[in-house]
Amino acid sequence: xxxxxxIRRAGAAAAVAGLAVVGVAAYAQAQAPQPLKIGVMxxxxxxxxxxxxxxxxxxxxxxxxxxxxxxxxxxxxxxxDHQTKPDVGAAIARKWxxxxxxxxxxxIGTSSVALAVRKIAQEKGMIDINTGAASADxxxxxxxxxxxxWVYDTYALAKVTGGAVVKDGGDSWYFLTADYAxxxxxxxxxxxxxxxxxxxxxxxxxxxxxxxxxxxxxLQAQASKAKVIGLANxxxxxxxxxxxxxxxGITKAGQRLxxxxxxxxxxxxLTLPVAQGLVLTEAFYWDLNxxxxxxxxxxxxxxxxxPSMLTVGVYSSTLHYLKAVQAAGTDEPKAVMAKMRExxxxxxxxxxxxxxxxxRLERDMYLFQVKTPAESKSKDDIYKLIATVxxxxxxxxxxxxxxxxxxx
Numbered sequence: 264x265x266x267x268x269x270i271r272r273a274g275a276a277a278a279v280a281g282l283a284v285v286g287v288a289a290y291a292q293a294q295a296p297q298p299l300k301i302g303v304m305x306x307x308x309x310x311x312x313x314x315x316x317x318x319x320x321x322x323x324x325x326x327x328x329x330x331x332x333x334x335x336x337x338x339x340x341x342x343x344d345h346q347t348k349p350d351v352g353a354a355i356a357r358k359w360x361x362x363x364x365x366x367x368x369x370x371i372g373t374s375s376v377a378l379a380v381r382k383i384a385q386e387k388g389m390i391d392i393n394t395g396a397a398s399a400d401x402x403x404x405x406x407x408x409x410x411x412x413w414v415y416d417t418y419a420l421a422k423v424t425g426g427a428v429v430k431d432g433g434d435s436w437y438f439l440t441a442d443y444a445x446x447x448x449x450x451x452x453x454x455x456x457x458x459x460x461x462x463x464x465x466x467x468x469x470x471x472x473x474x475x476x477x478x479x480x481x482l483q484a485q486a487s488k489a490k491v492i493g494l495a496n497x498x499x500x501x502x503x504x505x506x507x508x509x510x511x512g513i514t515k516a517g518q519r520l521x522x523x524x525x526x527x528x529x530x531x532x533l534t535l536p537v538a539q540g541l542v543l544t545e546a547f548y549w550d551l552n553x554x555x556x557x558x559x560x561x562x563x564x565x566x567x568x569x570p571s572m573l574t575v576g577v578y579s580s581t582l583h584y585l586k587a588v589q590a591a592g593t594d595e596p597k598a599v600m601a602k603m604r605e606x607x608x609x610x611x612x613x614x615x616x617x618x619x620x621x622x623r624l625e626r627d628m629y630l631f632q633v634k635t636p637a638e639s640k641s642k643d644d645i646y647k648l649i650a651t652v653x654x655x656x657x658x659x660x661x662x663x664x665x666x667x668x669x670x671x
Contacts, residue, residue: 298339299594301584302359303577304352304380305370305395307344310473311498313528315395317566318370318577324562325581333588341365347472349379356383356391366594367392369413369580372573374398374445381405390596392584394576397497397524398448399659402623406666409596411603411622414546414576417445418659420523421452423544423630423652428491428521429460431542436521437489438467439480439504441496449495449523465489474500477507485513497524502532509537526571530633530645538645541633547572547612548629548646558611569643572612579612616654621666625654 303322305315319342326338341359345352352371359365360383368384371377372395384391385407392411393401399416436457440446446469454464465487468480481504484492492513494504501522508520522529525543549559549569562570587602588594608616608624616626631646639645662671 296336298337299333299588300339300341300359300363300365301581302341302343302365302368303370304343304345304355304359304368306347306373306376307342309347310500311347311372311395313532314498314526314571314573315370315372317562317568317570317574320565321562321570321574321578322369322581324565325578325585329582329585333585334592334594338585345371345373345376347373347376349375352376353379353383356380357387360384360387360389366390366596367584367599369393369577369584370395370573372396373443374400374448375443377401378405378444381407381410384410388596390584390600392580394580395573397445399452399664400444400448402619402621402659403664403666406621406664406668408668409600411580411600411618411624413580413624414572415524415544415628416623416658417448417452419628419652419657420449420544421456423628423650423657424521424523424542425453425456425493426460427542427630427649428519429457429462433491433519433521434460434462435489436462436464436491436493437484437487438464438493438495439477439484440467440469441472441500442469443472445497446495450493453493453495453523467493467495470496470500472500475503477504478511480504481508481511481513485511485516485518489518491519491521493521493523495523497526498529501525502529505533505541506537526573527569527645528571531569531643535634535636535639535645538633539635542649543631543633545572545629545631545646546626547575548631548648550644550646551629551648554611575612579608579610582610583608619661621661621664621669623658623661623664625658627654628652628657 303318307315343355367390369392371380371393374396377393377396390409394413397417399418401412438450440450468483470480522541522543530538587599590602591598604618613626618624630650
């Protein structure tokens with residue numbers, strides 16, 4: 264009888280001890296800091312796939328350089344492919360904000376997707392930092408108090424590249440334009456630059472995204488007799504149109520190609536014999552200085568390719584966001600965005616950048632020309648710097664953007 268009682272007492276004690284252990288574990292779990300979740304959403308597949316490779320690695324580099332935690336919390340990356348479809352991008356953003364607890368989304372290339380995601384972010388009062396899309400409408404009619412446009416836009420591309428080509432005698436234009444928000448905005452903004460400088464636009468043709476055969480479009484451009492064929496497209500569409508223009512002998516016949524959004528990864532794919540002489544605008548080049556070369560060396564240890572300005576843009580936007588969270592002492596979106604505007608942007612890509620009230624990051628832009636094979640010293644030696652354009656000159660004045668909440 265005593266033996267049975269002892270067993271019962273021992274069992275009860277063990278049960279209590281077990282409950283205590285479970286309770287302590289549950290308490291510890293409840294007290295453990297929850298991760299700060301940030302997302303990178305891109306068209307990782309399809310026409311812009313090559314441009315976006317390495318963005319997740321760049322985001323992780325920013326987290327590592329910041330120290331791996333913010334406000335004592337670990338930082339967790341979510342990633343998704345929006346497939347260049349606005350409805351897919353909007354659905355991902357909604358789930359990330361509502362269900363997964365994501366506090367900031369960056370990347371978001373493809374202007375139609377960017378505009379769709381911007382609507383969701385505004386609806387939720389959440390942060391979206393666009394590093395991939397070009398449409399200047401993101402800091403105009405579609406601006407947001409919790410949104411930012413980080414790397415480049417159609418206005419800057421038009422002013423820097425378009426302005427340089429017109430100044431060099433390219434005063435008549437014909438456009439090959441990707442038929443969606445980005446292409447339309449780029450053609451609009453370049454047209455304004457050309458006509459303001461006294462040039463003429465003789466016409467244009469719109470092509471579907473992910474076009475393989477540009478022959479009919481190029482024949483129309485050739486027949487226009489315009490001095491300049493403006494390529495208001497990007498990624499694989501730009502690569503295909505430039506290659507096929509070469510096959511048609513268009514440049515040999517005297518017409519010029521203006522690549523209005525060309526990335527270093529595009530030039531690498533085209534090769535210098537095909538791309539040589541192209542004038543283009545970028546926000547970053549791996550070989551600008553010792554700091555860019557050192558960063559690129561670190562990046563290539565993770566992803567063996569030249570980083571595009573989109574890749575480095577994700578690094579820059581993430582790093583500045585984390586600095587702002589730390590300074591604000593919270594991840595509350597409006598407080599963080601206030602700090603993002605207050606703090607100067609300083610990193611490998613941007614020096615003393617200023618995030619304006621309309622969400623435009625003012626930072627220097629660079630006018631490059633693609634080197635000839637004879638000028639190049641190595642496979643990755645592709646650009647020569649023609650001009651550095653200060654951000655205050657490169658970007659649209661805030662008063663002209665028609666951002667609804669900006670008071671002029």
